[in-house]
Amino acid sequence: MRDVLAPESMRWRRFVQVFADVVEAAGYEQIIPPLLEDIGVFSRVGEATDVVSKEMYDFVDKGERHVALRPEQTASVCRAFVQHRPNLPWKTWYTGPNFRYEKPQRGRYRQFDQVGIEVLGTTDPGLDVEIIALGWRFFSALGLQQVTLRLNSLGEPDDRRRYTDALRSHFTTNLGDLSPESRATLDRNPLRVLDSKRPEDAPIVDAAPVIDDFYSAEAATHFDAVRAGLTSLGIPFTRDARLVRGLDYYRFTTFEYAGGTLDSAQNALGGGGRYDGLVEDLGGPPTPGIGFALGLDRTLLACDDEGVFGAPVRPLDAFVVDTTGGGEAIVLADSLRGSGFRVDRAYDNRSMKSQMKAADRSGARVAVIIGSDEVAAGTVVIRDLRDGGDQMVIPRAELTDRLRALSSAQPKDPS
Ligand code: HAM
Numbered sequence: 566m567r568d569v570l571a572p573e574s575m576r577w578r579r580f581v582q583v584f585a586d587v588v589e590a591a592g593y594e595q596i597i598p599p600l601l602e603d604i605g606v607f608s609r610v611g612e613a614t615d616v617v618s619k620e621m622y623d624f625v626d627k628g629e630r631h632v633a634l635r636p637e638q639t640a641s642v643c644r645a646f647v648q649h650r651p652n653l654p655w656k657t658w659y660t661g662p663n664f665r666y667e668k669p670q671r672g673r674y675r676q677f678d679q680v681g682i683e684v685l686g687t688t689d690p691g692l693d694v695e696i697i698a699l700g701w702r703f704f705s706a707l708g709l710q711q712v713t714l715r716l717n718s719l720g721e722p723d724d725r726r727r728y729t730d731a732l733r734s735h736f737t738t739n740l741g742d743l744s745p746e747s748r749a750t751l752d753r754n755p756l757r758v759l760d761s762k763r764p765e766d767a768p769i770v771d772a773a774p775v776i777d778d779f780y781s782a783e784a785a786t787h788f789d790a791v792r793a794g795l796t797s798l799g800i801p802f803t804r805d806a807r808l809v810r811g812l813d814y815y816r817f818t819t820f821e822y823a824g825g826t827l828d829s830a831q832n833a834l835g836g837g838g839r840y841d842g843l844v845e846d847l848g849g850p851p852t853p854g855i856g857f858a859l860g861l862d863r864t865l866l867a868c869d870d871e872g873v874f875g876a877p878v879r880p881l882d883a884f885v886v887d888t889t890g891g892g893e894a895i896v897l898a899d900s901l902r903g904s905g906f907r908v909d910r911a912y913d914n915r916s917m918k919s920q921m922k923a924a925d926r927s928g929a930r931v932a933v934i935i936g937s938d939e940v941a942a943g944t945v946v947i948r949d950l951r952d953g954g955d956q957m958v959i960p961r962a963e964l965t966d967r968l969r970a971l972s973s974a975q976p977k978d979p980s
Pocket residue numbers: 636637638639665667672673674675676677678679681682683811812833834835836837838839840855856857858859860861862863864
């Protein structure tokens with residue numbers, strides 16, 4: 566688990582702001598679920614998945630409740646729906662940390678952040694298209710150009726079940742040739758064997774049955790509508806019949822966004838799909854759902870690699886240098902901050918030289934200098950710290966107007 570310091574922390578906040586702007590423009594409202602839930606909320610996500618069976622941070626609390634730090638937020642959103650019953654369709658977005666006990670490496674952490682959306686209450690394939698398009702729009706708002714989209718459908722639960730059985734029998738027939746890892750996966754979840762990247766598994770995976778042969782008429786029609794919708798928006802995608810995703814609750818549409826520059830094991834920037842059935846599993850009425858989550862940490866790595874969406878620069882407007890002992894700085898800094906300026910100051914009654922050094926280091930636009938002469942005359946000195954170091958004495962009463970004129974003369978940072 567990592568600390569995030571400035572300026573990276575500012576980049577994180579901006580990332581979430583850009584996401585909020587994109588999804589709130591489409592009618593999504595934020596939910597802030599707790600980090601900790603009853604373990605039962607997540608067990609439903611899929612006992613057969615690594616996320617639930619191996620990677621959860623769970624423990625018994627002081628009240629003997631078995632709880633877990635959330636490994637993802639879809640299940641929390643569905644639990645919240647069952648509890649609060651908002652009007653349908655319920656369009657919601659979220660952000661925040663999740664916890665999975667994975668082997669840490671570049672792009673894979675035990676605490677990682679996501680932004681995501683979920684919609685409960687409609688099976689309209691037009692919504693699948695909207696959701697996928699919003700993720701696409703967000704990546705392009707960040708400036709990423711090498712993101713690719715993979716799309717699949719897992720069919721209805723019954724299609725998925727029949728397909729899983731067919732896979733199990735195919736892989737069991739070829740058991741001797743499968744890698745030991747895939748043999749272990751087969752016991753738990755035959756679908757996940759399709760995900761194997763081991764060369765010895767490739768021929769058997771290539772020869773495996775394909776899901777298309779198992780779609781019901783409804784599943785096939787839904788998938789066609791999603792593909793047609795994406796095409797009508799000009800969003801390029803690849804059909805990947807092997808895209809199964811790591812969580813058990815998916816049915817119908819599934820999708821993943823991949824970064825063009827990251828290692829293939831960690832290149833999924835985000836993914837999602839339909840999970841009609843999850844609300845029911847959590848004790849609510851049958852309610853269709855769909856959404857995605859995008860990994861903040863990984864997406865920022867992709868931004869680094871593509872040289873886009875750097876840390877925002879938010880320079881200070883002024884840095885107060887006070888040679889009277891510090892009392893003037895208290896008042897000046899406070900009143901300037903109250904007028905909306907970003908202002909820092911020097912502490913510890915240092916020498917003028919040392920305070921000016923701090924002012925230079927701060928990146929502020931101007932130093933506001935005050936000593937006993939200025940106090941007596943009702944003036945301050947402002948020194949331009951950027952362009953040539955010009956200095957002038959002005960009446961203290963004109964300080965805010967001067968600063969305002971200076972800060973409107975510089976290019977505005979959009980953050
Ligand atoms: P997920 O595929 O498990 O889906 O996670 C989504 C994204 O979170 C991944 O593509 C990745 O970018 C990021 N992520 C996952 N694990 C880690 C990790 N250990 N370190 C860094 N980043 C990570 C879900 O979580 C589903 N809840 C998505 C969803 C929403 N499906 C429907 N609605």
